[in-house]
Amino acid sequence: xxxxxxxxxxxxxxxxxxxxxxxxxxxxxxxxxxxxxxxxxxxxxxxxxxxxxxxxxxxxxxxxxxxxxxxxxxxxxxxxxxxxxxxxxxxxxxxxxxxxxxxxxxxxxxxxxxxxxxxxxxxxxxxxxxxxxxxxxxxxxxxxxxxxxxxxxxxxxxxxxxxxxxxxxxxxxxxxxxxxxxxxxxxxxxxxxxxxxxxxxxxxxxxxxxxxxxxxxxxxxxxxxxxxxxxxxxxxxxxxxxxxxxxxxxxxxxxxxxxxxxxxxxxxxxxxxxxxxxxxxxxxxxxxxxxxxxxxxxxxxxxxxxxxxxxxxxxxxxxxxxxxxxxxxxxxxxxxxxxxxxxxxxxxxxxxxxxxxxxxxxxxxxxxxxxxxxxxxxxxxxxxxxxxxxxxxxxxxxxxxxxxxxxxxxxxxxxxxxxxxxxxxxxxxxxxxxxxxxxxx
DNA sequence: TCGTCTCGCACATTTGAAAGGT
DNA sequence: AACCTTTCAAATGTGCGAGACG
Numbered sequence: 135x136x137x138x139x140x141x142x143x144x145x146x147x148x149x150x151x152x153x154x155x156x157x158x159x160x161x162x163x164x165x166x167x168x169x170x171x172x173x174x175x176x177x178x179x180x181x182x183x184x185x186x187x188x189x190x191x192x193x194x195x196x197x198x199x200x201x202x203x204x205x206x207x208x209x210x211x212x213x214x215x216x217x218x219x220x221x222x223x224x225x226x227x228x229x230x231x232x233x234x235x236x237x238x239x240x241x242x243x244x245x246x247x248x249x250x251x252x253x254x255x256x257x258x259x260x261x262x263x264x265x266x267x268x269x270x271x272x273x274x275x276x277x278x279x280x281x282x283x284x285x286x287x288x289x290x291x292x293x294x295x296x297x298x299x300x301x302x303x304x305x306x307x308x309x310x311x312x313x314x315x316x317x318x319x320x321x322x323x324x325x326x327x328x329x330x331x332x333x334x335x336x337x338x339x340x341x342x343x344x345x346x347x348x349x350x351x352x353x354x355x356x357x358x359x360x361x362x363x364x365x366x367x368x369x370x371x372x373x374x375x376x377x378x379x380x381x382x383x384x385x386x387x388x389x390x391x392x393x394x395x396x397x398x399x400x401x402x403x404x405x406x407x408x409x410x411x412x413x414x415x416x417x418x419x420x421x422x423x424x425x426x427x428x429x430x431x432x433x434x435x436x437x438x439x440x441x442x443x444x445x446x447x448x449x450x451x452x453x454x455x456x457x458x459x460x461x462x463x464x465x466x467x468x469x470x471x472x473x474x475x476x477x478x479x480x481x482x483x484x485x486x487x488x489x490x491x492x493x494x495x496x497x498x499x500x501x502x503x504x505x506x507x508x509x510x511x512x513x514x515x516x517x518x519x520x521x522x523x524x525x526x527x528x529x530x531x532x533x534x535x536x537x538x539x540x541x542x543x544x545x546x547x548x549x550x551x552x553x554x555x556x557x558x559x560x561x562x563x564x565x566x567x568x569x570x571x572x573x574x575x
Numbered sequence: 576t577c578g579t580c581t582c583g584c585a586c587a588t589t590t591g592a593a594a595g596g597t
Numbered sequence: 598a599a600c601c602t603t604t605c606a607a608a609t610g611t612g613c614g615a616g617a618c619g
Contacts, residue, residue, distance in 0.1 A: 188610070319580050336611040339586035
């Protein structure tokens with residue numbers, strides 16, 4: 135991976151650190167690149183359900199180059215790879231029309247956020263709990279996607295001591311092309327199904343081994359269940375966490391566009407889908423968007439298992455990763471945030487041991503950065519691969535019903551986003567960046 | 576009719592509390 | 598009393614298949 139040199143913000147503007155730090159030092163590598171590749175080669179599919187479904191493979195990354203004592207926030211969101219809807223036809227994906235209007239954009243916040251750089255770097259960071267849903271009214275904070283559409287996960291790392299400073303912090307975005315996938319409600323490609331069954335421990339019951347076709351037919355614990363479990367995991371890990379590891383390879387910088395990974399169309403390299411460059415012309419996708427970042431709600435999403443306790447990291451990097459760096463738009467800190475003690479307790483992190491995982495429960499879970507806002511106020515400013523038809527949805531001020539009271543936090547949607555006159559080759563791309571358009575937690 | 580989505584099912588893993596031992 | 602290990606049940610994660618839906 136390479137650092138985006140385009141980032142030239144004065145270090146002084148970077149929270150947490152006196153200039154010694156160069157954004158460009160951050161390196162992110164993808165774990166289990168082999169596994170991802172094996173899926174990618176066939177055309178990764180991810181099931182989305184109303185209650186939410188985990189990803190498999192799940193996103194797991196390795197980080198380096200962070201300032202050990204500075205705090206960072208890790209986020210993941212999904213961006214459409216293109217503006218098409220697909221259908222599985224005769225062993226291949228085909229474009230079947232225009233994509234549906236993008237659902238409320240949400241960003242998943244890693245449960246450990248914020249945590250010192252040392253925390254993120256000491257072991258791989260897993261986004262195991264991230265769930266995908268097709269329920270646009272989802273109230274659990276899962277990432278909402280449309281079925282039969284192609285998406286690309288994006289990883290964002292923000293140097294910020296707490297959620298308040300996110301908006302003022304420089305953040306960098308990484309993407310790994312092999313993690314792109316097509317969202318489906320039912321698997322289309324049987325090869326994918328097989329791969330999932332073969333590697334996902336939860337689907338073990340569907341493995342062929344013997345005559346075990348899901349029916350209790352052969353429930354033959356050759357050895358105590360637990361042992362079996364352990365063994366299975368070990369073997370599986372050996373596959374997933376390919377040896378390559380740690381020595382992360384290089385995540386290659388591809389582009390800076392918020393649309394980095396998107397392509398004109400088509401995906402799944404192996405299909406006949408409309409071909410498209412891996413790196414698309416960012417300019418054409420850019421839509422001025424003084425997106426306002428509105429923290430809305432933080433859903434306590436389970437307890438955070440500290441960054442995945444993964445012992446061996448694989449060489450990350452599977453290779454390509456696009457990288458971005460920018461300064462998020464400024465937004466007014468919602469008053470409700472003030473009611474979050476844990477948030478306030480966070481101080482500029484001095485070096486040294488600091489509470490990390492699990493100590494900031496309020497951050498745990500999903501950072502609902504919804505691309506929803508007040509119609510007419512923000513909607514059309516929001517970047518949208520499909521145009522300006524964004525529906526603002528569920529996070530819109532007027533209808534707090536979306537989230538249960540305990541989680542609902544007032545939002546100031548009227549706050550005009552302050553656009554940092556951040557210099558970059560293309561200002562527009564910064565401004566329309568959707569990540570912090572609207573957030574809800 | 577077709578393609579897609581939803582639901583319930585059986586099977587598997589994960590989690591955490593309780594019990595027991597040191 | 599404190600800590601560790603083991604056990605067990607509940608919760609949760611899977612893909613499958615049938616049926617519903619538009």
